[in-house]
Amino acid sequence: MVLSKTFSESDVSVHSTFASPYVRNSAPRLTIPNNSMPKDVAFQIINDELMLDGNPRLNLASFVTTWMEPECDRLIMDSINKNYVDMDEYPITTELQNRCVNMIANLFNAPLGDSDAAVGVGTVGSSEAIMLAGLAFKRKWQNKRKAEGKPYDKPNIVMGANMQVCWEKFARYFEVELKEVKVREGYYVMDPVQAVEMVDENTICVAAILGSTYNGEFEDVKLLNDLLVEKNKESGWDTPIHVDAASGGFIAPFLYPELEWDFRLPLVKSINVSGHKYGLVYAGIGWAIWRRKEDLAEELIFYINYLGANQPTFTLNFSKGSSQIIAQYYQLIRLGYEGYRNVMQNCHDNAMVLKEGVEKTGRFRIVSKDMGVPVVAFSLKDRSRHDEFKVSEMLRRFGWIVPAYPMPEGAKHVLVLRVVIREDFSRTLADRLVVDIVKVMGELDSSVPIPPIPKKSEKMVRLENGQKKRSGKKTGEVTTKREIGAYWGNITTGTKIKLAANLGGPSVNVIA
Ligand SMILES: Cc1ncc(COP(=O)(O)O)c(C=O)c1O
Numbered sequence: 001m002v003l004s005k006t007f008s009e010s011d012v013s014v015h016s017t018f019a020s021p022y023v024r025n026s027a028p029r030l031t032i033p034n035n036s037m038p039k040d041v042a043f044q045i046i047n048d049e050l051m052l053d054g055n056p057r058l059n060l061a062s063f064v065t066t067w068m069e070p071e072c073d074r075l076i077m078d079s080i081n082k083n084y085v086d087m088d089e090y091p092i093t094t095e096l097q098n099r100c101v102n103m104i105a106n107l108f109n110a111p112l113g114d115s116d117a118a119v120g121v122g123t124v125g126s127s128e129a130i131m132l133a134g135l136a137f138k139r140k141w142q143n144k145r146k147a148e149g150k151p152y153d154k155p156n157i158v159m160g161a162n163m164q165v166c167w168e169k170f171a172r173y174f175e176v177e178l179k180e181v182k183v184r185e186g187y188y189v190m191d192p193v194q195a196v197e198m199v200d201e202n203t204i205c206v207a208a209i210l211g212s213t214y215n216g217e218f219e220d221v222k223l224l225n226d227l228l229v230e231k232n233k234e235s236g237w238d239t240p241i242h243v244d245a246a247s248g249g250f251i252a253p254f255l256y257p258e259l260e261w262d263f264r265l266p267l268v269k270s271i272n273v274s275g276h277k278y279g280l281v282y283a284g285i286g287w288a289i290w291r292r293k294e295d296l297a298e299e300l301i302f303y304i305n306y307l308g309a310n311q312p313t314f315t316l317n318f319s320k321g322s323s324q325i326i327a328q329y330y331q332l333i334r335l336g337y338e339g340y341r342n343v344m345q346n347c348h349d350n351a352m353v354l355k356e357g358v359e360k361t362g363r364f365r366i367v368s369k370d371m372g373v374p375v376v377a378f379s380l381k382d383r384s385r386h387d388e389f390k391v392s393e394m395l396r397r398f399g400w401i402v403p404a405y406p407m408p409e410g411a412k413h414v415l416v417l418r419v420v421i422r423e424d425f426s427r428t429l430a431d432r433l434v435v436d437i438v439k440v441m442g443e444l445d446s447s448v449p450i451p452p453i454p455k456k457s458e459k460m461v462r463l464e465n466g467q468k469k470r471s472g473k474k475t476g477e478v479t480t481k482r483e484i485g486a487y488w489g490n491i492t493t494g495t496k497i498k499l500a501a502n503l504g505g506p507s508v509n510v511i512a
Contacts, residue, residue: 129272129288139297160190182410211248216373249273285324357434
């Protein structure tokens with residue numbers, strides 16, 4: 001007997017990937033489809049749409065790791081199904097997190113005795129770590145004020161206007177006033193003298209940034225500490241310091257071990273660092289480290305009994321993946337101090353190559369510093385014909401994603417382009433980028449000169465017979481080259497600003 005089979009809709013994909021009914025229609029957007037589709041079709045549809053994303057390795061806007069060793073990729077995939085919060089079920093993962101906390105606390109010179117456990121926690125990123133540290137300061141300050149019988153309803157934080165958006169989020173979500181120290185042209189970070197002047201009895205902490213998001217520059221935490229020690233003595237307040245070392249926390253200990261910015265300074269009570277930036281792990285891991293247990297408000301800690309020890313937990317979210325913690329532990333033991341130093345030195349060297357190449361074009365002014373996070377930030381010397389947004393847009397054609405944005409409050413008129421040098425940005429790519437920047441500048445120089453704008457009353461209109469005539473009234477259409485340029489300029493500028501924000505760039509002051 002011969003068995004015949006009629007193909008159902010779902011079988012069609014087997015015969016024709018791109019002509020199957022599933023792929024002939026647009027992918028579902030707003031409502032969940034009524035029917036299932038074959039798994040290979042679902043894969044194909046999503047995979048194809050994702051091709052339109054930028055290439056992460058060429059995304060020079062982001063500080064976040066885009067390459068790890070295949071061995072670590074395997075560890076990540078093997079633990080992708082573990083929920084970190086199930087500490088009893090996955091005690092080894094918890095143990096690995098604790099080891100990371102201790103290693104990082106020691107790297108930051110926490111004053112720990114041989115048998116002391118460090119106080120800290122793995123988070124989703126620096127943003128969560130900053131929320132936790134900020135909450136601890138707020139609660140400690142409130143408790144002190146309550147005990148003194150003083151008002152405790154107007155807490156504030158003092159920090160530079162160059163803060164990352166997560167600080168604005170913290171301030172708004174947890175009702176703390178942000179007192180911003182404005183930057184100025186040529187000095188794009190918090191001035192410690194001005195910061196200390198702004199401290200008052202309601203200041204829960206001064207936050208210093210080790211590696212400004214805008215230009216990578218380190219703030220002077222040592223000077224801040226010394227000035228604040230004096231002010232605390234005079235005022236009787238006890239204002240502490242938090243260091244936002246999102247990027248610099250994994251750079252300074254390896255490249256500038258003598259630089260005092262961490263727990264060596266007595267007023268530094270907590271530090272955050274992003275494991276997924278120069279900690280060299282894919283997106284999804286940050287660390288909050290406290291100087292001592294007393295620097296965390298007791299009522300914010302929840303204790304979980306784990307392997308006979310009291311495990312303090314203090315995070316905003318309950319569930320989270322284990323992979324990134326395991327990956328962080330891999331990097332710490334795989335690279336060790338020597339390996340991290342090599343990687344950071346190489347990033348720094350590549351940043352210098354790029355900086356020199358950009359300088360040699362003669363067209364840009366460098367606004368980043370040699371000492372700091374390895375980023376190269378640069379501004380056009382002459383912006384009369386094209387601005388930084390245009391250069392950014394043109395570089396995109398070569399595949400490079402280089403954001404352009406204005407500097408923060410106090411220097412908003414300064415626009416910069418910024419390239420973040422990550423581990424996987426090789427010397428060849430640095431050289432290539434310089435070549436492409438030169439090409440872009442050449443193209444911009446030889447682009448058609450912009451014609452003068454005709455008076456509105458003199459707009460040209462095309463008649464039915466094809467001839468042109470001056471029109472006395474406004475047509476409402478975009479007719480001249482300059483208008484078209486301005487029109488698209490507005491659109492693309494808005495897009496770029498949003499793009500920079502989405503890429504974890506300095507969106508705080510960019511999206512006004
Ligand atoms: C100085 C600074 N703080 C905080 C953050 C937020 O870090 P995360 O993306 O890890 O939440 C960033 C991110 O770029 C940053 O540069």
